[in-house]
Amino acid sequence: MTAAPTVPSPYRPRRTAAALGALLAAGLCGTLLTGPAPAAASAASAHEGLRVHDIQGDTRLSPFAGETVTDVPGIVTGVRGYGSRGFWLQDPEPDDSAATSEGIFVFTGSAPRVETGDEVLVTGLVGEYYYGGEDAGGQSVTQLSQPRVTVLSSGNALPPPVVLDARSLPRHYAPSGADGIEHLPLRPEYYALDRYESLEGMNVSIGDAPVVGPSTAYYELWVTLEPHRNRTVGGGTRYASYDAQNPGRLKIESLVPVSQVPFPSADVGDVLTGPTEGPLDYDEFGGYTLAARQLGEVVDGGRVPETTRPQAPDELAVAAYNVENLHPRNSQDKFDRLAAGVVTSLAAPDIIALEEIQDDSGPSDDGTVSAEETLRRFTDAIVAAGGPRYAWRGIDPEDGRDGGQPGGNIRNVFLFNPERVSFTDRPGGDATTRTEAVSVDGRAALSHSPGRVTPEDEAWADSRKPLAGEFVFRGETVIVVANHFASKGGDQPLHSRYQPPARVTEEQRVAQAREVNSFVRELRRVERDARVVVLGDINDFEFSPVTRTLTAGGALRSAVLTLPPAERYTYVFQGNSQVLDQILVSPAIRRFEYDIVHINAEFADQASDHDPQVLRMRL
Known part of the structure; x- marks a missing residue:
């Protein structure tokens, strides 16, 4: 989910309550379009006798933006003493237009000196405020700022909702x-x-x-x-x-x-x-x-975290889990909860592709790139939870070159249960060296295992590079490619003032999908029936151009589409349950069962913001 700095979800920057409140109070967390300040306006230019619906108008922008209005009447319907401090004013005498709002926000900057139910007159500057800045693509809030407020009476009945x-x-x-x-x-x-x-x-x-x-x-x-x-x-x-x-x-x-x-x-x-x-x-x-x-x-609606069934002895279970910026400075509780998810909810899969494993110093930008301590703590926690002693394979990134939280150096990592599968090590893979599709005894293999897929390509600039590994289960080879595509941070929101909203980050993910699709095709050119699993945080929907690019030419099939529509979601964003994480398989993998295990995204108390997914297959 992370691709832009300090982004905990694929959509928006992390915010702390204190930081956001300070920015809003200072008027710095957005753009206010007003025009001249009231001091620059003459008495003749101030508008008298206007009502709130006149100021709001019948579009999203006030016809009086940048102008001063005097003695606007109304009843205070709500007071906000935190963040963007101010109060809401509503005219109890509406006009006959359904398009013109009777309410408006009055930005005071400091704690408002009015109470709900006060009848007031407000003089102030009309403006359109863009939270997050005008370039973010959101809509504006029509407001009055720099107000002079006269309280006429208190305890009045509020306009009916x-x-x-x-x-x-x-x-x-x-x-x-x-x-x-x-x-x-x-x-x-x-x-x-x-x-x-x-x-x-x-x-x-x-x-x-x-x-x-x-x-x-x-x-x-x-x-x-x-x-x-x-x-x-x-x-x-x-x-x-x-x-x-x-x-x-x-x-x-x-x-x-x-x-x-x-x-x-x-x-x-x-x-x-x-x-x-x-x-x-x-x-x-x-x-x-x-x-x-x-x-x-x-x-309480009774929703509880799910569990998936254990794999049968002859089934290979491959899972993907975004563990949300895991590093040694996290609490032991986070390690324990993630471990319990692996052991209990996912039934201890044979192979797990992890996303968002951070280096051993976490968000400290000190040049550390190794994640050995992060992985040791996590695998120890899995053992303590009753799971197997997983081994791991990964490639340390170049410092500061893979995006994500600054200093964190997040990367994709494989865990695998050596009692069930073996990893084929072929040395030479590093942060900048690509792994190639090669033939070994007539079968598709990797020149470097673990290895990175086209890490030098511009598609992966400031983004996690895919990690490829070669595994053997019951004598059969499976090549697994772990992914964490570029985030959606920077796309215009669904509620944008531009419709349809621009998906500006999609271009990079399409380019990334093209690289992965080409890599799978190379493997299949070496061996038509190569068994390839592509999985991870794709940061895009099952119906998106990104998924269509991944599956182009029949190279891969998205397992998400085998689920009933009502079960297709791995992430919840602003009330929308949606697919961001996927597992895709090459045509040679014909018999499989796929499950999204809903243990995080729907719950206020979550170990990660993503749900894990698992695919069980017979080779």
Whole structure:
């Protein structure tokens, strides 16, 4: 999943609560488009008599951006004293347009001096704020900044919430606009993103809603307003194609400090029982968000981590597991939980391709590249959990050349059970030397084992290089290629102001897939029935151009497609259950059984953010 520096998921940078709060408070974590400051505006240029719906307008951009508005009336519907500090203002006297929001965020920068229920007049500068910066591709939040606030009265009734549910949400996701949809008139009756935008800043509520994204360390979870759309076996919502964005996904945060009321721990399959009510917000980390003044209760849906069956004596079990930046400074608990996943959940596979093994100094950028201590601790933990004494093979990368967390030098590594399989060692493989398809006794083999696949090719710049190894099981050779393709960090989000959003990182993954596909073809040219397994964190979907490139010409077959659609997911991102990890096999591997073992991605308490996968085959 990692490819850009400090990226813990394939999509977005890691954020700490303290760092994000400081940046937002300082106005540095995004772009604010306003024009001249209020001090530069004359009294004549200030707009009087405007209501919130006038400021919001019927597009995503305010017609008054960059201008000062005076004495805008409304009721405070929510106060945020952390992160981007401010409050939401809503006009209790709406106009008759469904496209113009009656709510707006007032950015104060410091702790707001108003309370929910206050009737206020606000003078301030109208702006469009882009969380994460304008270049990130997200939408903007219309807001008032540098405000002067007059409190007229307190304890007023709040405007009644707009109820969000499946009936009120259009089935179409967004209008098309490769050059941007910001200037298009909103059609809230036809597009879900327009519906949400027409309610930006307004008081909304939801009833009982299934949890489709587990709660996180950032005190957030995802629900769906459409419980029957693309439902997974775990109760989540599956991302099934580029046209299946699942409009019902909605992020939930709480406006109540966790020091007063702890944020609930929720897993996919749980239910957030209502009412949950508060202003509708937007940010870069998930799009439209219900900032809850009142948060419902999480009811346990009974989802528990899965286990797969053990392989039969004549079955070779090959697994892949992204262990999320594993290094010796991690707690023993993380090693133990990952080890238990290998032994109990995966039933101790014969071969495991690991992704995100870091060097022995972890994120310290001190020139260390060896991962011997990381692997020793992990294999010791597996033994302690009742598993076999795994051996390992890998190749240390060049320092700082494989992407991922700076200093971490993540790489792919093979574990294997020497009681069940043997590894064919052919020396000479290193960080920059490619392994070639060669013939040994008429069979496909590797010139270097372990070896790297075309490590010098530009496709692998600042990215993990595939690791190839030659294994023997019951006298039969199997060549395994472990992968961790470039991340999606940098792609425009699904809720982008550009529709369809640009998948700018896809080009590199397609190039990587082309290299792996060519390597498999070379092996099959040497031996038509070569048994090849390609697996790992592909960082792309089973329906993507990347997967089509991997399987081009019939070189490989994706085992994911043998599962029922509702079981096809290894990762949960912003409420979408999706495939990022895959196992693909050459045509000579005909008899196999594939399983994605759901032990992490759907759960708030996870040892890794990816689910492992295993393929059992008879040779």
